[in-house]
Amino acid sequence: MITITQTVDLSLTENLIPTIIHAKQYDSMGRKVLCSIYQGSTLVTLDSDTIINVSGTRPDGEIFQYGSGTDSDVVYVEGGKAAIWITDVMTGAAGRTAVDVTITDSSGSALGSFSFILRVEKASLESEALSTGSYTGLVSLLAANIVDCYIDDNGYFVIVSEDGLGLTFSMDDEGNVTVEYGGTT
Numbered sequence: 420m421i422t423i424t425q426t427v428d429l430s431l432t433e434n435l436i437p438t439i440i441h442a443k444q445y446d447s448m449g450r451k452v453l454c455s456i457y458q459g460s461t462l463v464t465l466d467s468d469t470i471i472n473v474s475g476t477r478p479d480g481e482i483f484q485y486g487s488g489t490d491s492d493v494v495y496v497e498g499g500k501a502a503i504w505i506t507d508v509m510t511g512a513a514g515r516t517a518v519d520v521t522i523t524d525s526s527g528s529a530l531g532s533f534s535f536i537l538r539v540e541k542a543s544l545e546s547e548a549l550s551t552g553s554y555t556g557l558v559s560l561l562a563a564n565i566v567d568c569y570i571d572d573n574g575y576f577v578i579v580s581e582d583g584l585g586l587t588f589s590m591d592d593e594g595n596v597t598v599e600y601g602g603t604t
Contacts, residue, residue: 426453426500429520431463431531437517438535440505444542447507454501454520458531464499468525471501475537478514505537513541 427438440452456463465471471494474484483506487494493504501520509516516539521532567579573592 423450424453425450426455427535428455428457429533429535430457430459431522431533432459433457439538440518440535441538441540442505442510443540444510444513445507446505446510446539448504450505452503452505452535453497454503454533454535456501456522456531456533463530465496465501465522466525467496469496469501469530470523470525470527471496471503472521472523473503473518474521475509475516475518477509477512477516479512481508481511483508509537510539513539515539 425440427440429435429438440450442450456465469487471487472484473486473494474482476482485493485503485506487496493506495502501522503518503520509518516537517534518537519532519534522530524530564581565578566581567577569577571577
């Protein structure tokens with residue numbers, strides 16, 4: 420699997436313009452942000468038991484929150500830096516999201532906080548499953564959600580699936596199949 424790792428310098432004490440992290444809508448665990456933390460001009464090396472909390476509110480109003488104590492696959496300390504994976508929850512809505520990061524020691528005392536901007540570019544399709552799915556995955560999704568199969572009055576085999584993909588299928592008298600997504604062929 421290809422992973423994009425972006426290392427950023429973030430300060431606990433300086434009043435800096437927030438760093439902007441670019442992502443694509445529906446990105447999920449493909450981008451890791453490594454945060455080098457500075458206090459003044461001194462690099463702070465985080466201990467492995469440092470607690471990191473990450474939270475934000477997407478442009479659509481949905482809130483996300485991750486913590487190294489409960490979500491150690493998403494947020495953790497790596498090589499003395501705060502490591503944060505960008506998840507599909509964070510990238511579910513296009514636009515700018517302020518992401519707050521709070522660092523505490525193992526006893527819960529706040530060491531500091533900082534923020535960065537997650538800039539999520541809009542996906543070309545409004546369906547996460549269509550945007551991120553492979554042919555095999557989409558066929559599996561269709562198959563797993565089949566609710567009815569029958570032969571219609573014209574003798575064509577029809578499959579009805581409640582897969583949430585937003586696809587509509589139609590067949591003309593000559594047997595040509597048209598697939599539409601949200602009114603677009």
